[in-house]
Amino acid sequence: xxxxxxxxxxxxxxxxxxxxxxxxxxxxxxxxxxxxxxxxxxxxxxxxxxxxxxxxxxxxxxxxxxxxxxxxxxxxxxxxxxxxxxxxxxxxxxxxxxxxxxxxxxxxxxxxxxxxxxxxxxxxxxxxxxxxxxxxxxxxxxxxxxxxxxxxxxxxxxxxxxxxxxxxxxxxxxxxxxxxxxxxxxxxxxxxxxxxxxxxxxxxxxxxxxxxxxxxxxxxxxxxxxxxxxxxxxxxxxxxxxxxxxxxxxxxxxxxxxxxxxxxxxxxxxxxxxxxxxxxxxxxxxxxxxxxxxxxxxxxxxxxxxxxxxxxxxxxxxxxxxxxxxxxxxxxxxxxxxxxxxxxxxxxxxxxxxxxxxxxxxxxxxxxxxxxxxxxxxxx
Numbered sequence: 001x002x003x004x005x006x007x008x009x010x011x012x013x014x015x016x017x018x019x020x021x022x023x024x025x026x027x028x029x030x031x032x033x034x035x036x037x038x039x040x041x042x043x044x045x046x047x048x049x050x051x052x053x054x055x056x057x058x059x060x061x062x063x064x065x066x067x068x069x070x071x072x073x074x075x076x077x078x079x080x081x082x083x084x085x086x087x088x089x090x091x092x093x094x095x096x097x098x099x100x101x102x103x104x105x106x107x108x109x110x111x112x113x114x115x116x117x118x119x120x121x122x123x124x125x126x127x128x129x130x131x132x133x134x135x136x137x138x139x140x141x142x143x144x145x146x147x148x149x150x151x152x153x154x155x156x157x158x159x160x161x162x163x164x165x166x167x168x169x170x171x172x173x174x175x176x177x178x179x180x181x182x183x184x185x186x187x188x189x190x191x192x193x194x195x196x197x198x199x200x201x202x203x204x205x206x207x208x209x210x211x212x213x214x215x216x217x218x219x220x221x222x223x224x225x226x227x228x229x230x231x232x233x234x235x236x237x238x239x240x241x242x243x244x245x246x247x248x249x250x251x252x253x254x255x256x257x258x259x260x261x262x263x264x265x266x267x268x269x270x271x272x273x274x275x276x277x278x279x280x281x282x283x284x285x286x287x288x289x290x291x292x293x294x295x296x297x298x299x300x301x302x303x304x305x306x307x308x309x310x311x312x313x314x315x316x317x318x319x320x321x322x323x324x325x326x327x328x329x330x331x332x333x334x335x336x337x338x339x340x341x342x343x344x345x346x347x348x349x350x351x352x353x354x355x356x357x358x359x360x361x362x363x364x365x366x367x368x369x370x371x372x373x374x375x376x377x378x379x380x
Contacts (some may be wrong), residue, residue, distance in 0.1 A: 046115055052114035059106045085204055090113055092157050093242065095242065100226030123156070127211075140171045147219055153167070160197045160210045168231055171228055196211045241311075250323030251295050257352055294322070299323065304314045322357060
């Protein structure tokens with residue numbers, strides 16, 4: 001089913017998958033084992049228009065919208081979700097600049113990222129506040145024409161490889177809880193910034209994740225993005241528009257699990273017959289296929305609505321929630337179908353099993369999505 005994709009979207013989807021098979025697949029196992037980031041692939045992907053595809057053309061992107069970005073994300077994640085994240089999240093943090101930044105900020109920060117000359121990061125989550133966005137404690141105090149920033153951030157994607165952060169910090173502590181925050185661009189090499197890579201992740205091990213410390217970090221107030229005191233609401237909008245990308249990651253990983261399991265079920269013989277001839281195996285494959293098609297419909301529709309100026313953020317939350325659930329389900333069934341072989345490194349399903357769980361955790365836990373969806377139902 002083509003879901004009425006345009007010719008350009010279909011070409012983008014096919015190009016992304018061919019890129020993943022050719023460039024990512026040969027490095028997947030090694031990067032996973034060594035927790036290795038892939039800067040050379042990010043640059044190559046940028047040259048092929050795969051970085052910042054959602055960014056408007058006037059700022060260096062491909063202008064493919066949220067849908068185009070989701071298609072790329074899905075196809076890269078069919079091969080390696082961690083390396084794919086390096087590519088699609090190279091612009092992580094640029095969302096706020098595109099949505100709320102000045103023209104000068106867009107030119108200075110967003111364009112180089114789309115061109116593969118820089119990497120951005122969103123410094124949001126803190127050691128004691130993840131889902132509770134209003135509980136962040138990092139502070140930015142005015143001093144002359146500057147902000148002086150102090151605080152800690154945790155689980156920051158691209159943390160030790162980025163060139164700049166988009167930092168969520170309290171600038172107006174006297175305001176009500178949700179009106180205290182602002183978003184500020186901080187160069188990664190600014191004095192007082194300490195970056196520590198987090199090792200030993202269960203999955204997406206090639207994606208760079210770090211703990212960041214800000215100690216009397218001074219940046220000009222011109223680095224403010226958007227309106228002072230509106231940072232909480234700007235961040236909420238960020239999550240509303242990035243949740244479909246997480247759903248697309250889940251879609252790609254789930255499709256990989258189904259494709260590999262179906263092929264294995266046709267080739268593997270047990271008790272003198274193909275594994276796939278048994279109803280128990282067919283049930284697992286059928287349930288995987290049904291969930292994937294349901295997820296694809298949710299994800300594509302959420303993206304289409306955003307691109308067409310009629311966003312349904314409850315639907316985006318549904319796609320993200322169901323995406324995580326589907327990926328975990330499909331990865332589990334893939335390991336079961338492969339049996340003992342699914343538990344060893346020779347087969348990729350063990351990696352997909354490890355990668356899948358993060359989809360229920362980052363960009364809003366599944367519990368947070370339930371709160372979003374349930375809250376919307378109560379308001380009707």
